[in-house]
Structures are given as structure tokens and as C-alpha cells.
Amino acid sequence: MRPAPTSIPPRIAPQNSLGIRLPVAAGALVLLVALILTTAAYLTVRQAAMGDATRRLTTLSDQFNETFRTSMGQLRGQVKDLAHRDPVADFLRTSTTATRLAAQKVIENNGTQREQVAVIEIRDSTGAVRLSSDSATIAETFPRPARPDSGMVGKFVQHKDSIFYSLAALVPGPQGGYVVEWRRVGANTRSRDQTSKIIGTEAGLYFGNSDGSVWTDLSAAVPAPPMELTRLKGIQTYTRPGNRGELLASAAVVPGTPWIYTIEFPTRTVVEPAAAFLRNMALIAILCVTLGLVAAWILSRQSELPLRRLTGAADAIAAGEAGRRVQLSRPDELGRLGASFDGMADQVEESRQKLEDKVAARTKELNQTLERLQDAQESLVRREKLAMVGHLASGVGHELRNPLGVMSNAVFYLEMVLAGAPDNVREYLGILRQQITLSGKIVNDLLDFSRINPAQRRKTTVQSIAATQLDRLAPLDGVRVEQEFPASLPCVHVDPVHAGQVVMNLLTNAVQAMGDKGGTLKLRGRLNGGNVVLFEVTDTGPGVPPENLERVFEPLFTTKARGIGLGLAVSKSLAQANGGDLAVTSEPGMGATFIFAMPASTEPA
Amino acid sequence: MNRRILIVDDDRAMVKTLCDIFSLRGWEPRAAYSGKEAVAAQRADKFPVVLMDIKMAELDGISASKVMRTEHPDLKIFLMTAHTGPYSVREVAREGTYYLLPKPIDIASLLSMLE
Numbered sequence: 054m055r056p057a058p059t060s061i062p063p064r065i066a067p068q069n070s071l072g073i074r075l076p077v078a079a080g081a082l083v084l085l086v087a088l089i090l091t092t093a094a095y096l097t098v099r100q101a102a103m104g105d106a107t108r109r110l111t112t113l114s115d116q117f118n119e120t121f122r123t124s125m126g127q128l129r130g131q132v133k134d135l136a137h138r139d140p141v142a143d144f145l146r147t148s149t150t151a152t153r154l155a156a157q158k159v160i161e162n163n164g165t166q167r168e169q170v171a172v173i174e175i176r177d178s179t180g181a182v183r184l185s186s187d188s189a190t191i192a193e194t195f196p197r198p199a200r201p202d203s204g205m206v207g208k209f210v211q212h213k214d215s216i217f218y219s220l221a222a223l224v225p226g227p228q229g230g231y232v233v234e235w236r237r238v239g240a241n242t243r244s245r246d247q248t249s250k251i252i253g254t255e256a257g258l259y260f261g262n263s264d265g266s267v268w269t270d271l272s273a274a275v276p277a278p279p280m281e282l283t284r285l286k287g288i289q290t291y292t293r294p295g296n297r298g299e300l301l302a303s304a305a306v307v308p309g310t311p312w313i314y315t316i317e318f319p320t321r322t323v324v325e326p327a328a329a330f331l332r333n334m335a336l337i338a339i340l341c342v343t344l345g346l347v348a349a350w351i352l353s354r355q356s357e358l359p360l361r362r363l364t365g366a367a368d369a370i371a372a373g374e375a376g377r378r379v380q381l382s383r384p385d386e387l388g389r390l391g392a393s394f395d396g397m398a399d400q401v402e403e404s405r406q407k408l409e410d411k412v413a414a415r416t417k418e419l420n421q422t423l424e425r426l427q428d429a430q431e432s433l434v435r436r437e438k439l440a441m442v443g444h445l446a447s448g449v450g451h452e453l454r455n456p457l458g459v460m461s462n463a464v465f466y467l468e469m470v471l472a473g474a475p476d477n478v479r480e481y482l483g484i485l486r487q488q489i490t491l492s493g494k495i496v497n498d499l500l501d502f503s504r505i506n507p508a509q510r511r512k513t514t515v516q517s518i519a520a521t522q523l524d525r526l527a528p529l530d531g532v533r534v535e536q537e538f539p540a541s542l543p544c545v546h547v548d549p550v551h552a553g554q555v556v557m558n559l560l561t562n563a564v565q566a567m568g569d570k571g572g573t574l575k576l577r578g579r580l581n582g583g584n585v586v587l588f589e590v591t592d593t594g595p596g597v598p599p600e601n602l603e604r605v606f607e608p609l610f611t612t613k614a615r616g617i618g619l620g621l622a623v624s625k626s627l628a629q630a631n632g633g634d635l636a637v638t639s640e641p642g643m644g645a646t647f648i649f650a651m652p653a654s655t656e657p658a
Numbered sequence: 659m660n661r662r663i664l665i666v667d668d669d670r671a672m673v674k675t676l677c678d679i680f681s682l683r684g685w686e687p688r689a690a691y692s693g694k695e696a697v698a699a700q701r702a703d704k705f706p707v708v709l710m711d712i713k714m715a716e717l718d719g720i721s722a723s724k725v726m727r728t729e730h731p732d733l734k735i736f737l738m739t740a741h742t743g744p745y746s747v748r749e750v751a752r753e754g755t756y757y758l759l760p761k762p763i764d765i766a767s768l769l770s771m772l773e
Contacts, residue, residue: 454740455669458762462675465765469682493762 072350072357079349080342087338094334099327103301106323107288110303113252113316122308128220128236129204129309135163136201136222136232141175144184145230153184160186171217171235178229191235195219198231206310209238209260209267216269218312238269245271257317263306278315280304285313290320297321359387363394375402432629438608439626442619446499453496461489498619508548508631512654515545515552515578515588522557531571532564538578544654545586547631552651555624555635559590559647562620566594566645580653585633588649597639605637624649661685662703663772666696666710666719667738676709676765683769693717697725704730707772709759712739738763 067073135141144156160173172191175184180197182190191212198205198221207219216238224230238260248258248271261268261277268277279291285304292299299320307314321328359381369377378398381391464485471478516538523534545552563574572593581587597605604610606625611618625635632652639645665676665687677687688705690696694717696710708726712719723735736757759768 451740454761455672458738459669459671459675461762462672462679462765466675466679466682469679489762 070357071360072353075353075356076346076349079352080346083345084338084342087341091331091334091338095327095331098330099324102323102325102327106301106318107303110288110301110316110318114303114305116251117314117316118305118308121310121314125206125307125309129206129222132204132220132222132232132234133202135159135173135234136204136224138163141232142224142226142228142230144175145177145224145228146226148183156184160184169236169239171215171237174233174235175224176231176233178231180231183230191217191219195231195233196221198223201225204234206312208262208264208311209269211267211274214273215239216267216274239272252316253318253322255319255322258314259317260307260312260314263311263313278302278304278317280315282313356387359383359391363391366394366398370398370401375405435606435608435622436626439619439622442608446619450496450499453492457489457493457496460485461493464489506550508551510546510548510631512544512546512656513549513552515542515586515651518549518552518556519576519578519588522553522560525557526560526564529564529574531569532567533571533573535573535575537576539580542578542580543586544656545651546654546656547633547651551627551631552649555627555649556588556590558620558624559649562647563590563592563594563645566592568594572644581650584653584655586651586653588651589646590649591644591646593644596641596643597637597645598641599639602637602639606635660706662705662707663687664690664696664699664703664705664708664710666690666693666708666714666722668692668711668714668716672711679765679769683773693719693722696722700726700733701729706732707734707736709736709738709768712737736768 138159140152140155140159144152146152156175160175172185172187172189174182174186174190176182176195180193180195192210194207194210196205196207196219201223204220204222207221210217210219217235218238220234220236221231224232252258257270259268259270259275259278263282265277265282268275276293279293280289280302282304285306287303289302289304290299291302301318301320301323302315304313304315306312359379362379362381366377366379375398378395379391380395381388383391464482468479468482468486471482516536519536519538560574567574575589575591577589577591579587579589601610601612606621607618608622609618610622621635628635628649628651633650635650636648637645638648661684663680663685665673665680666689667673667676668691670691673689673691677689680687688699688703690699693710693714696708697717699705700708708723710719710723714722719737719739723737726733726735734757736759738759738761740761
């Protein structure tokens with residue numbers, strides 16, 4: 054028995070498959086974590102770098118302040134010294150050739166030879182140039198110190214292609230006057246190197262007037278930084294036109310001067326470690342995500358494969374392959390699920406088997422019952438048919454007896470009156486008598502078959518029944534009779550008249566079957582199963598064709614040219630009425646054996 | 659020796675053949691064709707033997723034989739019947755009839771018995 058095929062669910066769409074969704078979810082999670090971690094780390098590192106840069110700028114500013122204080126102090130000292138030389142005051146008091154030469158000598162000896170000093174001027178108290186180391190002056194304006202104790206630093210001034218600044222000192226004495234020293238701004242290679250060492254190559258150092266007018270990078274004029282010059286505390290960020298990226302800057306006033314200086318770093322250089330960190334982190338994150346994806350894929354695959362096997366097994370069982378099992382040997386939940394599934398499948402299979410066995414058993418019972426019913430029905434039909442036929446036979450038989458009797462009388466009369474008649478007349482009378490006798494027998498048979506009286510069963514032996522009927526049948530020309538009745542054969546419990554009728558019928562049939570050629574008639578008695586005696590009549594006739602074996606006991610079935618087909622039907626009914634039965638076995642050409650079963654007597658022998 | 663016999667049957671052919679056979683054997687048969695007729699004949703002529711069919715339209719053989727037996731206790735009655743079943747035999751035996759002949763009757767045996 055095959056279960057009904059169930060509809061198998063369609064294949065899972067890829068977007069719904071756990072095998073895809075799990076790795077994707079895991080990958081997304083890993084990516085998210087990596088993004089958050091990287092961002093947080095980057096921001097932290099960047100902040101640290103910025104803090105570091107700020108501290109560095111502050112430190113640098115401090116250092117520069119100190120340096121500037123010292124160096125500018127020296128420069129102011131130099132100018133003051135020059136202003137305090139006597140020839141300078143003498144020249145200003147009285148301008149003669151001698152004083153001029155003396156002052157000129159002082160200027161030349163003490164000033165113009167010095168590096169960076171472009172022009173040294175001696176000016177009177179009104180500020181007019183009285184003596185100069187050069188024919189042209191840099192600028193008219195110069196810082197005018199009120200007291201002669203120190204020099205004063207002036208603003209940057211752009212002149213021609215250079216930036217200059219002035220240092221001025223008051224000449225002592227009632228005549229007043231000033232010494233003004235113009236210096237060219239320009240760092241030599243050594244000082245540039247030093248500066249680079251201090252602030253780094255990426256950094257820029259700029260100087261300018263505190264009013265923002267002139268700015269320089271110590272070699273040339275530069276645009277002013279876009280910063281608020283009124284608020285110099287702390288770190289400022291800005292961008293310069295033409296300069297890529299943001300700049301980080303710290304500005305301060307150069308002590309003792311009208312100058313401001315700024316130190317600039319490109320933010321890029323400051324946050325470069327953070328950016329490098331970010332790149333590394335990104336690489337690591339990509340690696341992590343990839344690894345996570347692969348791991349998730351492997352994991353989900355490992356989980357999915359048993360699931361697929363489960364699904365496959367369930368589908369196979371549903372499709373009728375009852376013996377299919379999952380057989381997962383895994384120590385985890387999936388293994389347990391597989392074992393449960395297999396157990397369930399075993400139980401289902403067992404139940405199905407039991408059910409099938411039960412159905413088979415019931416079917417067998419049913420078939421047996423059906424067979425019995427059919428037998429009973431056949432028996433009933435046969436009896437019914439017999440009763441009907443019997444009714445007819447009885448009427449016809451009785452009615453035929455009278456004319457037969459009359460004919461018999463007539464023949465008897467003729468035989469008497471024609472005792473001396475010719476042989477042929479007497480022969481014909483004999484034929485008449487024979488046929489009347491035969492007709493009488495047929496009528497007797499008809500009447501016998503038409504009425505089965507209630508069996509009056511008693512104890513008797515098959516031997517005696519057989520002997521009685523053989524006597525009635527004698528003489529049997531050309532027929533050899535063999536009898537085989539064991540001495541141990543029990544008595545039977547039947548109506549002797551009925552049993553005799555059955556046996557007579559079997560013997561008559563057997564003899565008729567063998568025909569004129571004759572043959573061997575074998576009678577045999579044997580015990581079957583302890584309580585049934587079988588009386589077998591075997592002939593050496595042509596046998597019963599297989600297709601007729603079932604039908605020979607049907608009423609009105611006959612293969613004889615003569616006969617109305619009641620003998621075996623009546624015999625079977627008689628046998629059954631006596632608690633026995635009648636059956637036949639035959640192989641064509643090998644004769645037939647009729648088996649008359651009779652109940653053995655339970656009375657003591 | 660009184661060899662008179664009353665033969666009763668409503669089948670005339672049967673009666674005729676039997677009468678002829680008995681005549682031929684030196685008997686004086688007398689035919690009757692119903693039970694009623696048989697009873698009348700018996701009253702009139704007192705036959706010593708009656709051969710009578712049981713199944714007849716006008717007074718059947720058993721009823722007729724009952725009447726005859728009461729009137730002639732010594733009477734030998736042979737009843738012929740087409741029914742050979744035990745029922746008929748028992749019924750006839752109860753009526754005290756001694757001879758029952760199944761049809762078709764074995765005329766030779768009957769003759770030898772009577773003679």
C-alpha cells in the first residue's frame with residue numbers, strides 16, 4: 054500500500070533561504086561593528102593627534118617667545134650702544150666735516166658691516182635724516198623712543214623687493230636725535246635649518262605687523278594669514294587660498310615688538326597618523342567582515358545541510374519511500390532533531406506495517422467469510438434448484454408410472470399370448486420390456502432425487518454400504534472391481550439409504566464413464582483427520598475436464614447423451630444432509646475420483 | 659378354488675390390461691373404475707381379492723378399502739401406488755391393509771403370490 058502523494062513545497066527562494074540570510078545578517082553585523090569601532094578609534098586617534106599638535110604649538114610658541122625676547126633685546130642693545138657713542142651726539146650738536154666723518158666712521162664700523170643691516174641713519178630730533186650709510190632711505194617713519202635707555206623696534210616695511218624693519222635709539226644729550234637701523238628681513242640658510250629643526254619641515258613660520266599690514270615668511274612678502282589678529286589665544290584653524298587643506302595655527306606677539314608671528318601646520322600632517330590608522334583599520338575591518346562572512350557561510354552551511362537532509366528525508370517519505378532516514382550523527386540540537394525524526398519515521402513505518410498486516414489479516418478473514426458465504430449460497434441455490442426440479446420430477450415421475458405400468462402389463466400379456474410367436478416378435482417384446490424397465494428406473498431416479506427425506510442417521514460401515522450397492526449393480530461386464538477398506542476404518546454415522554443412494558450413483562457414473570471397454574473400478578475407504586471417513590470411487594474412464602470440475606455437482610448439468618443431470622447434485626445434497634460432503638478430483642485421460650466424505654461414528658465400535 | 663378378483667383403477671387401460679392378464683391365467687376378473695363402484699361391487703359379489711389403485715377421483719383406494727374391510731374382514735386387499743415413500747407405507751399400514759404394491763407393479767410376482 055502506498056500512501057497518497059502529498060504536494061511537495063516549492064523550492065525556497067534564495068532571499069528566504071537561511072543559508073543566504075544568516076551569512077548576510079552576520080556579515081552586516083560584523084560590518085556595523087567594524088564601522089563603529091573604526092570610527093570611534095579614528096576619532097580618538099584624531100583627537101589625540103590634534104591635542105598633541107596643539108601642545109606642540111603651544112610649546113613652540115613659548116620657545117619662540119623666549120628666543121625672540123633674547124634676540125630682540127640684543128638688537129635693541131646694539132642700536133642703543135650706537136646711539137650712545139660720542140661722535141654721534143657730537144655730530145648732531147655741531148655738524149662739521151670732522152664730526153660728520155667721525156660719526157660716519159662710527160656708523161660704518163659699528164653697523165653696516167653687520168649682517169642684515171641695510172642702512173644706518175642718524176636723524177635729528179625732528180626725524181630728519183642727517184647722516185645715512187646709504188643715499189636712499191627705506192622709510193620716513195620710524196619708531197621714536199622717548200627715553201634713551203633702550204632701542205625700539207619698528208614695524209615691517211616693504212621696500213622694493215625686500216621687507217625691512219627699523220630699530221631706533223635716542224641719542225643722549227640736549228640736542229636729541231636718533232640712530233635708526235634698517236634691517237632686511239631674511240633668514241640665512243643656517244637659521245632656516247634651525248627653524249625647520251624646531252618646527253618641522255611641514256610647518257610654516259610667519260611674521261607680520263600686529264596691525265596686519267605686512268607679512269613675511271622671512272624671505273619674502275606673503276599674504277596675511279586669514280586669522281583674527283585681535284584674539285591670539287589658543288589654536289586657530291583656517292585655509293589659505295591656493296593651499297590645499299586646512300591649517301592649524303598658533304599666533305603670538307613677538308615680545309618687545311609690534312609684530313605677530315604665527316606657526317602653521319597643515320592639519321593633514323597632524324591627522325596623518327590618524328588617517329593611516331584609519332586605512333589600517335579599514336583593511337582590518339574588511340578582513341574581519343570577509344572572515345565573518347566566510348565563517349557565517351560555513352556555519353550556516355553546516356546548519357543548513359542537516360536541515361536539507363531532513364527536508365529531503367521528509368519529502369522522500371511523503372513520496373512513498375518509507376525506509377528513508379536522516380541519520381545525522383551530530384552531537385548538537387540538529388543531531389537530536391535528526392534522531393527524533395528518524396524515531397518518528399520508524400514509528401510511522403511500524404504503525405503502517407501493523408496497519409497493513411491488520412488489513413491483510415482482515416482481508417483474509419473477509420475473503421474466507423466470503424468464500425463460506427459463496428459456498429453457502431451455492432449450496433442454497435443448488436437446493437433451491439433441486440427443490441424446484443424435484444417438484445417437477447415428482448409430478449412427472451408419478452404421472453409416468455401409470456402409463457409405464459400399463460405398457461408393462463401389455464407386454465406381459467403379449468408375452469403370454471405370443472409364447473409361440475416367431476423369434477423376432479419375442480425379441481421385440483423383449484426390447485419393449487427392457488425399455489419399459491429402463492424408463493421405470495429413470496422415473497425411480499427422478500423420484501428418488503425429487504425427495505430427500507430427513508436423514509435417519511445411524512452407525513454403519515462403508516464396507517456394507519459398498520457391498521449392498523455393488524450387489525444391486527451386478528453383474529458388471531468388463532469391469533474389474535478393487536476394494537480397499539482397512540480393518541481399522543471406523544464406522545460412519547449416516548442414513549444408510551442416503552449413503553447407499555450416493556454410492557449407487559457414484560458407482561453407476563463410474564461404470565458409465567468407462568463405457569463398453571470397461572476398466573477398473575476402485576473403491577477405497579480411508580480416515581481423514583480422525584473424524585471423517587472418505588469413501589473414494591475411482592474409475593479408469595476419460596476423466597472430467599477441468600472446466601467441468603466445478604459444475605458436475607450443479608443440478609441439470611450433464612455430459613451424458615442420456616440423463617437429466619441430477620445424480621451428482623442430489624448426491625452432494627444427500628452427503629451434506631448427512632454431515633458429509635462430496636468432491637471430485639480428476640486429470641483428463643487418467644480417470645476421475647469422487648470422494649464421499651462421511652462423519653465417523655462417535656459411538657464405540 | 660375361488661379365483662375371482664376385483665380390479666379397481668380410474669385408468670381404464672390399466673384395468674383392461676390387468677383384467678386380460680388375469681383372465682389369461684384363469685382368473686375371473688371384475689373391473690371397477692372408482693372406489694365407490696368398487697365398494698358397490700364388493701357388497702354385491704363379495705370378491706375374495708381386491709387389487710385397487712390408491713389414487714382415484716371418486717373415493718380413493720384407502721377410503722374404499724376401509725369400507726370393504728369393515729364389511730369383509732377376510733378380504734385380501736392389494737393397494738397399488740405410484741408413491742413409494744415411507745409416508746404412504748405408514749399410512750396404509752395404519753389402515754390395516756396388508757399388501758402394498760409400488761407402481762409399476764411387478765405382475766409376475768403378484769400372480770405367483772396369488773396363485
